[in-house]
Amino acid sequence: MSTFSALPLIEPLQRALAEVDYAEMTPVQAASLPAILAAQDVVAQAKTGSGKTAAFALGVLSKVDFSRAHLQGLVLCPTRELADQVSREIRRLACFIPNVKVLTLCGGVPVRIHLASLAHQPHIVVGTPGRILDLLRKEALPLGAVTTLVLDEADRMLDMGFADDIRDIIERTPKQRQTLMFSATMPEAIRDFSRQFQIKPLDVTVTSGADAVLIEQ
Numbered sequence: 001m002s003t004f005s006a007l008p009l010i011e012p013l014q015r016a017l018a019e020v021d022y023a024e025m026t027p028v029q030a031a032s033l034p035a036i037l038a039a040q041d042v043v044a045q046a047k048t049g050s051g052k053t054a055a056f057a058l059g060v061l062s063k064v065d066f067s068r069a070h071l072q073g074l075v076l077c078p079t080r081e082l083a084d085q086v087s088r089e090i091r092r093l094a095c096f097i098p099n100v101k102v103l104t105l106c107g108g109v110p111v112r113i114h115l116a117s118l119a120h121q122p123h124i125v126v127g128t129p130g131r132i133l134d135l136l137r138k139e140a141l142p143l144g145a146v147t148t149l150v151l152d153e154a155d156r157m158l159d160m161g162f163a164d165d166i167r168d169i170i171e172r173t174p175k176q177r178q179t180l181m182f183s184a185t186m187p188e189a190i191r192d193f194s195r196q197f198q199i200k201p202l203d204v205t206v207t208s209g210a211d212a213v214l215i216e217q
């Protein structure tokens with residue numbers, strides 16, 4: 001059995017996990033969280049509904065120094081709906097950490113609204129590559145303090161033609177960041193991204209049978 005209590009998580013996160021009734025880790029969480037919390041890069045493949053969001057959300061929330069009013073965690077998602085879901089999960093797990101600022105930045109909202117929101121830096125931004133890049137080009141989104149970068153649903157982002165935008169965004173983040181990649185499938189293009197932008201990633205594959213986990217260094 002793999003319970004969250006075995007992980008080196010701060011007390012407010014342990015309390016939130018109890019609050020949302022996550023007793024045991026899902027296989028992808030059990031396989032990736034020890035490495036994520038040890039600040040290692042991880043590239044993980046597991047099917048939809050396997051709990052990938054909480055795996056990286058707990059990683060990002062563990063790493064952020066909430067006493068510093070800087071953007072430290074950046075999560076890229078393919079669509080507005082997915083970004084909203086991810087923001088919701090991050091906020092849910094952060095509910096016992098005081099003054100956490102999570103901002104969702106996606107198209108469909110006037111840029112001026114995002115520019116106004118960014119007058120006060122959030123700790124964590126979740127967004128789609130197009131809008132994030134727009135804001136970067138306007139120099140409205142400082143990435144110099146980013147310590148964790150997450151590519152969620154990496155396969156879908158590449159399918160949607162975001163590869164160049166994502167590369168452009170990654171290149172504006174600090175080199176000594178932690179990079180986490182999550183995907184339902186692992187096409188060669190994602191392997192290429194991993195080789196290009198991750199350092200010694202832990203490779204986690206959870207195959208269709210819920211318990212079959214393959215971990216490779």
Ligand code: ADP
Nearest residue numbers: 022023024025026047048049050051052053054
């Ligand atoms: P994925 O991103 O892999 O498609 P999600 O992160 O959206 O999957 O999680 C799917 C569902 O599983 C969500 O409703 C989430 O609340 C739930 N979930 C995640 N982790 C756990 C857990 N450890 N125990 C119980 N439910 C969980």
Ligand code: MG
Nearest residue numbers: 052053152153
């Ligand atoms: Mg997901």
